[in-house]
Amino acid sequence: MAKNDLQGALDLLVLKSIAQLGSMHGYGIVMHIERVSDELLTVEEGSLYPALHRMEQNGWVRAEWRVTEASRRAKYYSLTAAGRKQLATRVKNWEQVVKGVQAIMRFA
């Protein structure tokens, strides 16, 4: 059975966003998720940063300080090989969850 919860969904969103952007800082990730989801999804900073740091400890992302286009210092996150593998598993899990939920919805 696919293991998933809200936390898992957040990890998936963040990992996928970083994969799409190549490397990005926390604010950029928040903006990206809002923009791409047409503001249907909002990621709160209060969940994003702990998640990012946990992923860094797990070795899924690596972080480095760089200067933004607006010449601010920001910590940029990018995926590691382990992170890409993790993303693939999460995507597969998510698809199963969606399939499962849809099956339930259709039944009703």
Place this chain on the structure above:
Amino acid sequence: MGLFRRIWALGNRTALRRDNRDELREHMQMRIDANMARGMSTEDAQREARRRFGNPVVMRERVDAEDAALGLASLFRDARYAVRGFLKSPGFALVAILALALGIGANTAIFELLDAVRMRSLPVQGPQELAEVHIAGGNRGFGITDGPYTQFTIPMWQEVRRNHEPFSSIFAWRATDVLAGRMTDAKRIHGLEVSGEFFNVLGVAPWQGRLIEPQDEAGCEISKVVASYPYWRSQLGGQPLRPTRLQ
């Protein structure tokens, strides 16, 4: 990651915290910039950013807590996990521990043996046959002495040399510092003044040239020298030496 990152993180806790604070502050600042770009007043922009961000202290603590997973607590957890693993398969654990113990023990034993036999003994022929002759109770300022540690005066040494029966041969030496080199280039080096039999008795072979022999023994002046291998390598350039007069 693992152990080294944990130890590194221990010493860098403050740096990590500062890093997190900077990261969150920059984020807030970017939000404020974006708000102002949308036409908000500075004050509104700040208020909106703060509202979205929530309590910055709580936030910082939560981020720090994620990094604290690098702490020793998780190291301890790992150790407990390992012990539990060993307890689950005691046979494997026993074999592993025995293999390590034997490996380390055997290496230590071999090294100790080698150390005693090869490294500790003097690099001379028959080091176990060497003995030092002292005056029982010391010299007590007897005769003409030229140093606090002098054991024998020259006449006493000459007497011992003539009657060295228990020993197959005998030599005398005196530790002394000598100046080598000309004038201001002179360097103080550790030396031994030795009697002519020194190298013959010890059975030392020269690396190059020849050693001091009984016929080289002269009066008071130092007429012949032998350079030690390390001195030759480090101070004389390690080049083949031509006989020259000692400066």
